[in-house]
Amino acid sequence: MAKARTGAIMLALPLTAFILVTFIAPLGSMFMRSLYDPLVADIMPETVAALEEWDGTGLPPEQVYALAARELERAREEKTIGKLATRLNRDTSGLRSAVMRTGRGLKRAGGPPWSETLPAINAAWGEPATWQALARTGARVTPVYYLNAVDLTFGSDGGIVRQPEERRIYTALFIKTIRVSLTITLLCLAIGYPVAYLIAHSPPRLSRLLLVLVLVPFWTSLLVRTTSWIVLLQQQGVVNDLLVRFGLIPDEQRLTMIHNMTGTLVAMTHVLLPFMILPLYSVMRGIPAVQMQAAMSLGASWPRAFYRVYLPQSLPGVGAGCLLVFILAIGYYITPALVGGQSGQLISNFIAYHIQTSLNWGLAAALGCVLFVAVLLLFLLYDRVLGLDRMKLG
Amino acid sequence: MADNNNHAFVKFSEVSKSYDGRTFSVMDFSLSVKRGEFVTLLGPSGSGKTTCLKMLAGFEEPSSGEIWLNGRPVNQVKPWKRNIGVVFQHYALFPHMTIAENLAFPLQARRIAGNEIERSVMRALDMVQLQDFAGRRPAHLSGGQQQRVAIARALVFEPDLILMDEPLGALDRRLREEMQYEIRNLQQRLDVTMIYVTHDQGEAMVLSDRVAVMDQGRICQVASPEALYEEPQRLFVANFIGENNQVEGRIVEWSPDECRVEVAGQTVRAFPVAVNENDSHTCLTIRPERVALNPTPDLYPNCFEAEVEDIIFMGDYLRIHAALLGHSQFIVKIPNIIGHGGILPGDTVTLGWLVTDCRALDGGRAE
Ligand SMILES: Nc1ncnc2c1ncn2[C@@H]1O[C@H](COP(=O)(O)OP(=O)(O)OP(=O)(O)O)[C@@H](O)[C@H]1O
Ligand SMILES: [Mg+2]
Numbered sequence: 083m084a085k086a087r088t089g090a091i092m093l094a095l096p097l098t099a100f101i102l103v104t105f106i107a108p109l110g111s112m113f114m115r116s117l118y119d120p121l122v123a124d125i126m127p128e129t130v131a132a133l134e135e136w137d138g139t140g141l142p143p144e145q146v147y148a149l150a151a152r153e154l155e156r157a158r159e160e161k162t163i164g165k166l167a168t169r170l171n172r173d174t175s176g177l178r179s180a181v182m183r184t185g186r187g188l189k190r191a192g193g194p195p196w197s198e199t200l201p202a203i204n205a206a207w208g209e210p211a212t213w214q215a216l217a218r219t220g221a222r223v224t225p226v227y228y229l230n231a232v233d234l235t236f237g238s239d240g241g242i243v244r245q246p247e248e249r250r251i252y253t254a255l256f257i258k259t260i261r262v263s264l265t266i267t268l269l270c271l272a273i274g275y276p277v278a279y280l281i282a283h284s285p286p287r288l289s290r291l292l293l294v295l296v297l298v299p300f301w302t303s304l305l306v307r308t309t310s311w312i313v314l315l316q317q318q319g320v321v322n323d324l325l326v327r328f329g330l331i332p333d334e335q336r337l338t339m340i341h342n343m344t345g346t347l348v349a350m351t352h353v354l355l356p357f358m359i360l361p362l363y364s365v366m367r368g369i370p371a372v373q374m375q376a377a378m379s380l381g382a383s384w385p386r387a388f389y390r391v392y393l394p395q396s397l398p399g400v401g402a403g404c405l406l407v408f409i410l411a412i413g414y415y416i417t418p419a420l421v422g423g424q425s426g427q428l429i430s431n432f433i434a435y436h437i438q439t440s441l442n443w444g445l446a447a448a449l450g451c452v453l454f455v456a457v458l459l460l461f462l463l464y465d466r467v468l469g470l471d472r473m474k475l476g
Numbered sequence: 477m478a479d480n481n482n483h484a485f486v487k488f489s490e491v492s493k494s495y496d497g498r499t500f501s502v503m504d505f506s507l508s509v510k511r512g513e514f515v516t517l518l519g520p521s522g523s524g525k526t527t528c529l530k531m532l533a534g535f536e537e538p539s540s541g542e543i544w545l546n547g548r549p550v551n552q553v554k555p556w557k558r559n560i561g562v563v564f565q566h567y568a569l570f571p572h573m574t575i576a577e578n579l580a581f582p583l584q585a586r587r588i589a590g591n592e593i594e595r596s597v598m599r600a601l602d603m604v605q606l607q608d609f610a611g612r613r614p615a616h617l618s619g620g621q622q623q624r625v626a627i628a629r630a631l632v633f634e635p636d637l638i639l640m641d642e643p644l645g646a647l648d649r650r651l652r653e654e655m656q657y658e659i660r661n662l663q664q665r666l667d668v669t670m671i672y673v674t675h676d677q678g679e680a681m682v683l684s685d686r687v688a689v690m691d692q693g694r695i696c697q698v699a700s701p702e703a704l705y706e707e708p709q710r711l712f713v714a715n716f717i718g719e720n721n722q723v724e725g726r727i728v729e730w731s732p733d734e735c736r737v738e739v740a741g742q743t744v745r746a747f748p749v750a751v752n753e754n755d756s757h758t759c760l761t762i763r764p765e766r767v768a769l770n771p772t773p774d775l776y777p778n779c780f781e782a783e784v785e786d787i788i789f790m791g792d793y794l795r796i797h798a799a800l801l802g803h804s805q806f807i808v809k810i811p812n813i814i815g816h817g818g819i820l821p822g823d824t825v826t827l828g829w830l831v832t833d834c835r836a837l838d839g840g841r842a843e
Contacts, residue, residue, distance in 0.1 A: 370566070370568070372564050372566070372568045373568055373570065375530075375533070375535050375555070375562075375564075375568070376562065376564060376568035376569075376570075377570075377581070378534075378535075378554075378555040378556045379533050379534075379535075379555055379556070379558075379560060379561070379562040380556075380561075380581055380582035380585060380629065380630075380633070381556050381559070381582050381585035381586050381633065382556055382581070382582075382585040383554070383556050383585075384556075386585060387556075390581070391570055394572045395570075395571065395572055
């Protein structure tokens with residue numbers, strides 16, 4: 083008995099390790115990164131420690147200036163000053179050049195009193211805001227990325243305030259992502275339900291053919307499918323050509339259907355459609371044809387029989403399909419990146435931007451975590467309302 | 477107007493059905509059912525019984541022929557306009573509704589008032605003794621209870637005609653027998669017309685006023701259970717209903733009342749049922765219980781020597797397997813009465829039967 087159990091655990095060990103390394107660990111490190119940012123505290127430990135004594139009003143005492151000058155000098159020698167400048171600039175714009183200039187200036191500068199020398203090199207050191215920024219970013223554990231992820235930030239007095247107008251983009255982006263995902267889910271449902279019904283209740287040969295037609299795109303590379311939409315939808319593309327050919331639109335007014343929200347909607351609906359059809363099909367296949375016959379023999383017309391008998395029994399499939407498509411859509415990255423243009427970008431594209439381009443991994447991690455929690459909440463809500471155990475994924 | 481009792485309430489006239497356009501699942505099917513009658517379609521698997529019910533219920537359209545219901549042709553009538561109660565093989569209860577909701581469904585579809593529905597549902601539950609189960613889901617009922625619900629649901633809207641497709645197929649034997657009597661009682665009490673499908677001949681015998689035996693999409697014979705057993709018109713029916721000994725032979729002499737058939741060099745006197753003077757071959761059928769053991773030769777025109785192969789004690793009767801007329805495994809059933817003991821395998825006995833119990837049917841192999 084116990085031996086068998088141990089054996090089973092041993093067998094599951096490689097998988098457990100695999101999940102740990104490829105899933106739990108990255109997730110955990112991402113979560114860490116969204117809260118824990120030791121950069122400033124590592125580069126300027128003594129200054130940060132000294133600033134903790136400071137009351138945050140006016141300018142810090144000479145002793146703090148001296149520590150800051152020494153540590154900035156060392157950072158320049160160790161070539162970490164660039165990172166420091168970037169990090170500070172993210173908190174208060176303008177600090178990048180201030181820090182870099184100070185680094186260069188320190189070489190030629192005189193000695194104490196540093197509370198005069200530093201502001202002489204760069205005026206920023208005469209501003210209380212600079213020291214407040216240093217104190218803020220010096221905290222190793224910081225909620226600032228989460229604040230940023232929902233368009234908040236720390237004000238100059240240390241309180242939480244909204245981001246300046248032009249930097250408030252993430253809340254709107256989250257809402258837009260959810261709205262787009264919902265739209266895609268509904269589109270998939272509207273297209274997928276009749277298709278799944280046909281596959282489930284056609285004669286075997288037709289049903290097999292339809293199923294293959296659904297699966298072939300599923301097996302085709304995502305990139306190919308997405309780019310083929312560009313061929314179809316672009317201004318000189320097939321759809322526009324046809325519309326012009328049939329005189330539905332004048333040649334000079336060709337529709338813009340790609341590299342905008344339309345492109346994202348069309349391509350993503352297409353890409354995610356199998357994820358709606360397959361769970362629906364697997365549930366519908368389990369509903370015997372005799373159910374509809376029974377309902378009709380009892381006096382219900384076809385629409386009534388469908389609504390009262392078929393639809394309720396297919397709901398587990400609807401729930402599973404919608405949940406699957408919605409969750410996939412909300413985190414989808416490649417399709418909007420390829421065909422979404424400016425207006426068709428979703429939250430995941432911004433996460434990718436912060437990871438790859440702006441290198442603001444803290445913010446990327448925070449955005450990712452917010453998305454993760456949102457999906458988790460949705461999952462729990464679904465479980466509450468419909469019950470996960472009733473869901474059938476095929 | 478159309479309610480007099482002589483006129484056929486349900487009528488199939490030369491109905492054929494092919495699903496694929498090549499093979500026929502039902503061929504030239506003609507059948508009339510009177511109001512209040514209990515008619516069973518009996519036949520082996522794949523003989524087209526369900527297809528007939530589906531056409532009558534409106535789920536399938538006949539490829540040719542016409543179905544009449546209460547004097548009106550119904551080929552073009554939608555299933556939900558036919559007012560036929562159907563009990564399906566696997567019940568087809570709606571799993572997402574409670575028992576009460578299942579029963580209310582046909583009434584709601586007919587837009588009957590709420591309190592009226594409630595009363596009808598309770599009455600129907602009463603009828604099948606399931607009052608306490610109104611709030612349960614079908615999955616939480618036993619097979620027999622689900623069966624009862626299915627029957628109640630088919631009856632609750634008071635249809636004129638009820639179709640049942642092997643409704644007892646999934647039940648164990650005891651329950652099946654119990655339900656057979658319940659169904660028969662209900663049908664007689666409510667005086668509805670019933671068309672019932674089964675491949676169990678015993679069930680067909682117990683329940684029906686008349687039985688239509690089907691084979692490969694065609695009707696072989698329609699008759700009362702008794703007539704089917706006593707006077708099968710076709711070899712298929714003779715074999716399908718009850719047990720029969722089957723002996724092939726060559727006709728040597730034929731008259732309308734009696735024919736002489738040569739079997740293994742001996743002459744058997746038989747009653748010609750499905751053979752005429754032009755036929756040269758026939759298949760004789762003799763019921764095992766109509767064979768007499770060591771009979772008085774004057775009374776039995778057919779008497780032959782036989783060798784006992786095997787004796788099986790069945791309780792109320794003895795089952796003897798014997799070899800005679802060149803056939804082995806000829807079955808004889810002897811009532812377990814004092815005086816018939818003492819026969820052993822290997823003994824030679826005389827077996828005899830009457831001319832009328834030896835029916836000359838179709839199917840003799842031409843050589
Ligand atoms: N929907 C269908 N499509 C094609 N062929 C069918 C269909 N339904 C039945 N058949 C064929 O028609 C023939 C008769 O079938 P049917 O279901 O009427 O038989 P049955 O007498 O009810 O048999 P069983 O006792 O097994 O239920 C069978 O050969 C079957 O394969
Ligand atoms: Mg059948």
